[in-house]
Amino acid sequence: MAMIESTSVYRLRPGWRLQWEEAQGRHVLLYPEGMVQLNDSAGAILGQLDGQLDGQRDVADVVANLQARFADAPAAEIERDVHEFLLDAARQGWIQHD
Amino acid sequence: MTDRTHTTAVNGATGAPLWLLAELTYRCPLQCAYCSNPLDFAAVKEELSTEEWIDVLTQARAMGAVQMGFSGGEPLVRRDLETLVAEARRLGFYTNLITSGLGLDEARIEALHAAGLDHIQISLQASDPDVAAAVAGSPKAHAKKLAMARSVKAAGYPMVLNVVLHRHNIDRLDEIIALCDELGADAVELANCQMYGWAHLNREGLLPSREQLETAEATTARWRERLAERGRDMRLLFVVPDYYAERPKACMGGWGAIFMTVAPDGAVLPCHSARMLPMSFPNVRDRGLREIWYDSEAFNRYRGDGWMREPCRSCDERHQDVGGCRCQAYLLTGDATATDPVCSLSPDHHRVEAARREAGAAAAPMEALTLRNVHESRVFCRT
Numbered sequence: 001m002a003m004i005e006s007t008s009v010y011r012l013r014p015g016w017r018l019q020w021e022e023a024q025g026r027h028v029l030l031y032p033e034g035m036v037q038l039n040d041s042a043g044a045i046l047g048q049l050d051g052q053l054d055g056q057r058d059v060a061d062v063v064a065n066l067q068a069r070f071a072d073a074p075a076a077e078i079e080r081d082v083h084e085f086l087l088d089a090a091r092q093g094w095i096q097h098d
Numbered sequence: 099m100t101d102r103t104h105t106t107a108v109n110g111a112t113g114a115p116l117w118l119l120a121e122l123t124y125r126c127p128l129q130c131a132y133c134s135n136p137l138d139f140a141a142v143k144e145e146l147s148t149e150e151w152i153d154v155l156t157q158a159r160a161m162g163a164v165q166m167g168f169s170g171g172e173p174l175v176r177r178d179l180e181t182l183v184a185e186a187r188r189l190g191f192y193t194n195l196i197t198s199g200l201g202l203d204e205a206r207i208e209a210l211h212a213a214g215l216d217h218i219q220i221s222l223q224a225s226d227p228d229v230a231a232a233v234a235g236s237p238k239a240h241a242k243k244l245a246m247a248r249s250v251k252a253a254g255y256p257m258v259l260n261v262v263l264h265r266h267n268i269d270r271l272d273e274i275i276a277l278c279d280e281l282g283a284d285a286v287e288l289a290n291c292q293m294y295g296w297a298h299l300n301r302e303g304l305l306p307s308r309e310q311l312e313t314a315e316a317t318t319a320r321w322r323e324r325l326a327e328r329g330r331d332m333r334l335l336f337v338v339p340d341y342y343a344e345r346p347k348a349c350m351g352g353w354g355a356i357f358m359t360v361a362p363d364g365a366v367l368p369c370h371s372a373r374m375l376p377m378s379f380p381n382v383r384d385r386g387l388r389e390i391w392y393d394s395e396a397f398n399r400y401r402g403d404g405w406m407r408e409p410c411r412s413c414d415e416r417h418q419d420v421g422g423c424r425c426q427a428y429l430l431t432g433d434a435t436a437t438d439p440v441c442s443l444s445p446d447h448h449r450v451e452a453a454r455r456e457a458g459a460a461a462a463p464m465e466a467l468t469l470r471n472v473h474e475s476r477v478f479c480r481t
Contacts, residue, residue, distance in 0.1 A: 015217060015256050017192060023114050023162030030192035032217040032258055032285075035116065035165055 004083040006060040008097045011050040016094065018046050029094060036094065044069075045085050049095065059086065112401065114162030115358040115391055118191075119169055119370060120151065122179065123362050126172040127200045129235030130223070131467035132262055132297035132304055135171065136373045140475035145362045148178040150382070152185050154360050157387040159189040163358070166191045169370075171362065174201030180213045187214030194219060196260075199246035200239055207246075207253050218250045219258045219287075225273035229266060232464040235471065247281050256284040263290045263314065264297075264304040265457065266464050271317045275334065279325070283332055288318060290339040294371040296470040298429055303467045305457040311342055341450050341457075345415065346422025346438035353400035353424060358391060366390045368397060371425040375434050400424055400434075407435055409443045 012018060017030045020043075027043030029036040038046065046052070048062040057065075063082050067075045089095045124139040146154065158166075166186055173179055174197055186193050195210065199220040210218075222243055223230035230240040251257040259278050261267075267274065271288070278286045290311070291297050291304055306314070318336045325332055340347060350357045350369045359367040364382040367373055377399070380390040391397055399405065403416055410421045421427075422438020430439045430449045439446035468474055 014254070017216065019164070019190065019192075021162070021164055023164075028164065030164065030216070032219070032256065033165065033167070033194050035192075 004059055004086050006063075007058050009050045009056055009058050010062075010086055010090070010095045010097045012046070012052075013094060013096055018043070018052060041081060042085060042089075045082055046089070046095075059083070112392055113355065115158065115356060116162065116164055117357045118155075118158045118163040118166040119357070119359040120154070120166060120173075120182075121169050121171065121359060121361050121370060122146075122151070122173045122176045122182070123171040125175045126170055126198070126470075127175075127236065128172070128198050128239060129469035129471045130262070130296070131233055131300045131469055132264060132291040132295075133470040134292075134295045134297070134370055135470065136295060137299060137478035138475060139171075140472045141479040142361070142363045145176075146360075146364050146382070148181060150364065151178075151182050154364075154382055154387065155182070155186050155189055155191070157382075158358065158360075159186075159191060161388055161391065164190065164192060165194070167194045167196050169196040172198050172201060174198075174206070180206075180209045183210055183215045184213035187216070192216050197221070198234075198239070199243040199250075200236075202246045202249070204249055207249055211253055211255075217258065218255050219260055220247050220250065221260045221262065222247075222274070222277075223262070224267045225270050225277045229270070229464070233264075233266060233467065235469045244277075244281065247283075251282055257282060258285045258287070259283045260287040260289060263288055263306070265306040265310060265461050266304075268306045268310050268314050271314045272321075275317070275321045279330070279332060285333040285335065287335045287337065288314075289335075289337040292340055293429070294425055295374070296468070300467045301453065302456055303462050303464070305339065305341060305453060307458045308342060308454060309458075311339070340423070340426060340438075340440045341453055343440050344442045346419050346426070346440040348419045349423035349426075349438075352420045354391065354397040355401070355420075358387075366394075366397075368400075369425070375425060375428055377434075405435055407437070409441075409445075410437045413443065 019028055019030055021028050027038045029038060044066060048057060048065050050057045063079045066082060067078050070078060123145055124135050124142055168179065173195060183193055193215050194217045195215055196219050220243060223234045227240040231237045247257055247259065261274055293301050297304055315336060318334055322334055354368045357369060359370045360382060361367060361373065365379045366382060367379055377396060379396050380394045406416060406421050410416050422440055424434045426438050426440060427436040428434040431446045436446060437444040439450050441447065
């Protein structure tokens, strides 16, 4: 089974765009002639990927940032959620890594 | 539109339009015999101005629309396309250009890219210039399209090719996919032509036989395996013709559910085919888009399931397929409230079966197709 490496740098597939939609009250992932409607955690994780903010971010950075942002949640749980989500998103072709 | 955006509101409150299709013009350098534009397109004279289009974009975005397509006709005919793309992108739309590739050149690709265009989809008619010329009525278009597909890819866009399949090109699917592979396509839509507009007029000459269709599906499956073996990431999307389905599609995710088309003259439609229905549609020159979407008689007419008749009315699947397509029901039965005859439960299903039998018989030559052009269109203009 595939694993997520902490040092991998993930970004959205070229031409895809993450966007907050006020009218829908959620983040959406836009791609040629289609859209994925994201839940809160998916939106938060994708928003931390490389290319979304300044500076290059590997998986460890994404986890650390989210742990800092959601300090009330168990750190290990956040790490597990991020890894699971990235694995699924990569499998679906939403994101790529080097 | 993909399955992921299905947010059909049957019986619930009307949701926001998520998709805006801007048909900028009915003008086109090609004359494809399966064009989905209305037969009487030549009656439309006054296209919306740049300012009117910007107002449409602004209103639609404020309502929540986020995906949008620039289409036509050939949208590149409009010299203000770059201006409209820039405005759409500034408003936050994901912008798709749906084009024949004619009217495109390196400079325009660069200008569109600078305007923020997100995606370009180019249509191909066939794998070889002769078939392409016969079905699109232009001898030079094919070579130009291939060159433009390469340029689009070189500009950093994913190359998405759309090939409309019909009985005259479907037997060459193997060569068509090979061509797309050679061009470096990232995705190919193998879209069997659906029978609306000019395609309905030419149905006998376009609908493939079941045997042709099955061969094409097998060819596609073989290519998928071959591509996977090579580790080549080229997605093949095969769209079956409605006439060979046993259940209808949930057309547009439901009437007035998520999709809105604005025609070149400002008419607002629940889909780009609906204009041929015997009803009138509101126009952005007279009313605001919000009022049109939520309150107009036209957009409410086939929302929910109150309008349905038997066998849809008591059918367990009525919320899955929303009764199918209103245009198809009208074209095949003369009654837009009928169950889509594609459904095997429809009392009119025999009409679809008759069309399939017809398609099994010998094909008329390609030259017998009525090409979509202003001259032919005038025959259908009421005034």
